[in-house]
Amino acid sequence: MTSTLPGRPGPRLQSIWEALGGAEREAFERHLLQDTAAEDLVWILERHGHHVSASTIRTYRRRLRQEDSPRD
DSSP states (O other): OOSSOSSOOOHHHHHHHHHOOHHHHHHHHHHHHTTOOHHHHHHHHHHTTOOOOHHHHHHHHHHHHHHHSOOO
16 A cells, blocks of 8 residues: 555545545555446445545546556
8 A cells, every 4th residue: 555646636536545544545545546437436435425526536547547658
């Protein structure tokens, strides 16, 4: 687990990250950075009082992919 989210998360994702404890951060990071559907992650987070849109998650993931891809 990292101490910060990679890339440049927006304020909503950053505030969720900062509100979570160690084990919760690990689970959040795993789901956020892997293949959990954005809609499923939104549902899980909302059950625990954290509100974020699926489009915010998808945008964050897209930016990470763009940052990782080599530029010609």
